Amino acid sequence: MVTPSTGPRAIATARRRGVGLMALAIVAAGVLPGSRADARQARPAPATEATAPRAHGDPIMAIVSIKAQKVTFYDSEGWIWRAPVSTGVSGRETPAGVFAVLEKDKDHHSTLYDDAWMPNMQRITWNGVALHGGPLPGYAASHGCVRMPYGFAEKLFDRTFIGMRVIIAPGDVAPVDFSHPALFVPSADALSGAPSRATTLAREAEDAAKLADEAKAAAAAAERDAKSLKASLRKLEQAKARSEAELKSADRKLAAAKTDQAKAQAEDARQKAATQTTETAAQLEAAKSDSVAKLTAAATTKDAAKAAAAKKTETAKAAEEAKLATEPVSVYISRSTQMLYVRRNTHKPARDGGGEVFDTSLESPVTIRDPDRPLGTHVFTAVAQNGAGLRWTAVTIDDGDDAKDALDRITIPKDVLARIAPTAVPRSSIIVSDEPLSSETNYRTEFVAVLSNQPQGGFITRKPTTNVDVVASGDEYDDGFGNMFQRSWDGQPMTSSRRRGPPPTYYRPVQPGWW
Numbered sequence: 367m368v369t370p371s372t373g374p375r376a377i378a379t380a381r382r383r384g385v386g387l388m389a390l391a392i393v394a395a396g397v398l399p400g401s402r403a404d405a406r407q408a409r410p411a412p413a414t415e416a417t418a419p420r421a422h423g424d425p426i427m428a429i430v431s432i433k434a435q436k437v438t439f440y441d442s443e444g445w446i447w448r449a450p451v452s453t454g455v456s457g458r459e460t461p462a463g464v465f466a467v468l469e470k471d472k473d474h475h476s477t478l479y480d481d482a483w484m485p486n487m488q489r490i491t492w493n494g495v496a497l498h499g500g501p502l503p504g505y506a507a508s509h510g511c512v513r514m515p516y517g518f519a520e521k522l523f524d525r526t527f528i529g530m531r532v533i534i535a536p537g538d539v540a541p542v543d544f545s546h547p548a549l550f551v552p553s554a555d556a557l558s559g560a561p562s563r564a565t566t567l568a569r570e571a572e573d574a575a576k577l578a579d580e581a582k583a584a585a586a587a588a589e590r591d592a593k594s595l596k597a598s599l600r601k602l603e604q605a606k607a608r609s610e611a612e613l614k615s616a617d618r619k620l621a622a623a624k625t626d627q628a629k630a631q632a633e634d635a636r637q638k639a640a641t642q643t644t645e646t647a648a649q650l651e652a653a654k655s656d657s658v659a660k661l662t663a664a665a666t667t668k669d670a671a672k673a674a675a676a677k678k679t680e681t682a683k684a685a686e687e688a689k690l691a692t693e694p695v696s697v698y699i700s701r702s703t704q705m706l707y708v709r710r711n712t713h714k715p716a717r718d719g720g721g722e723v724f725d726t727s728l729e730s731p732v733t734i735r736d737p738d739r740p741l742g743t744h745v746f747t748a749v750a751q752n753g754a755g756l757r758w759t760a761v762t763i764d765d766g767d768d769a770k771d772a773l774d775r776i777t778i779p780k781d782v783l784a785r786i787a788p789t790a791v792p793r794s795s796i797i798v799s800d801e802p803l804s805s806e807t808n809y810r811t812e813f814v815a816v817l818s819n820q821p822q823g824g825f826i827t828r829k830p831t832t833n834v835d836v837v838a839s840g841d842e843y844d845d846g847f848g849n850m851f852q853r854s855w856d857g858q859p860m861t862s863s864r865r866r867g868p869p870p871t872y873y874r875p876v877q878p879g880w881w
Contacts, residue, residue: 510824742766
């Protein structure tokens with residue numbers, strides 16, 4: 367028999383009550399559909415470490431996705447390494463933008479955050495944003511840096527290079543093959559001749575420097591001789607004046623002599639004074655005659671030294687330009703400033719310590735059609751030779767025109783193209799952006815540009831001074847670089863704008879380099 371308590375209606379009632387009790391339990395636990403906890407459960411599976419199943423070359427760029435919390439490294443054929451990351455927390459967000467590796471430190475310790483260990487650190491801004499090994503809780507947890515798995519960071523450390531492009535994107539982006547008439551087309555003759563030209567000009571620069579040093583030494587010796595000669599002339603002129611004075615005195619004594627003996631003594635003294643006067647006058651005239659030739663020679667030597675110094679400067683500049691022509695060239699075009707900037711790594715250590723010097727000597731106004739309309743931010747990279755030309759990729763990280771339309775609106779001056787395009791090699795790049803260059807861009811960086819419409823907490827809170835407030839935190843791995851290096855090359859504070867539109871200009875041209 368089926369009793370009321372066990373019949374179908376009773377069972378359905380019990381089920382409804384069970385669902386109601388479950389709903390109450392969910393409410394009590396604060397886990398409703400669409401709630402934060404539910405969203406956390408629905409979060410996509412985190413990225414895992416992976417290596418492309420193919421032979422790979424050296425990395426050309428790294429792309430960090432803040433949304434996907436992952437970093438991907440690319441060579442000329444595509445991705446080669448991928449790993450999860452942990453970027454900046456709310457209020458200390460990792461800045462989105464375009465960067466490059468500036469310095470590497472195998473065993474870095476923060477001077478800002480209690481000597482926190484940041485192994486295999488690769489700095490991308492001088493105010494303390496970097497890629498390094500660190501703990502990965504599965505979500506954004508740093509103070510602005512990009513933490514990578516410890517082993518992954520160690521594996522990559524010796525494979526990256528100063529100047530390697532690092533793109534930090536708000537979304538999940540990847541490079542795509544791209545072609546456009548505005549991209550650099552190298553000259554086969556210029557490329558083949560660049561190394562030998564650089565070698566020849568370097569040798570000429572060495573010879574000119576040696577000749578300049580010799581000419582400088584000769585001019586210094588001639589100057590010393592000239593000074594000695596002038597001193598001798600002054601002494602002879604003084605001796606001649608004294609002998610003339612003595613002769614006049616002898617003439618007065620002779621005229622005043624009253625006796626024959628006095629007259630004889632005065633006459634003898636006068637003869638001696640006259641002889642001395644004649645001799646000193648002859649010596650002075652000879653010295654003057656000799657000095658004309660020597661002073662003329664000294665002036666000629668000095669002019670020769672100036673010419674040699676000018677030749678030294680000229681040949682050194684030509685040699686440096688030829689050397690730079692063998693390096694990848696990076697170009698940044700800013701809609702905000704209507705300017706084009708060029709960078710090439712000189713591979714010379716920075717004079718004030720930290721990083722390498724980048725050539726900064728070429729800047730030029732650029733024409734942008736409809737300059738009030740956003741371009742977006744696009745990074746075009748020459749990844750490999752393609753016959754006589756280059757194979758390019760494009761990465762877009764900010765809204766605006768698509769990559770093709772953005773390049774269509776830009777006209778690069780012909781004289782600038784003539785200086786950089788013929789010798790463009792793989793790893794050369796063109797960056798187009800609405801943003802100005804960040805104040806972090808200086809003579810020892812490639813380009814640093816931050817998206818002004820994205821959070822920048824981890825960038826802005828790193829003040830460009832040594833007086834940095836340490837934020838109390840229980841996380842011993844908080845990122846920061848303290849005052850080991852200058853916070854900003856010009857000491858200017860950095861501001862943020864979440865609004866779309868031309869942001870303030872931070873970049874200042876720096877002293878000429880070696881172009």
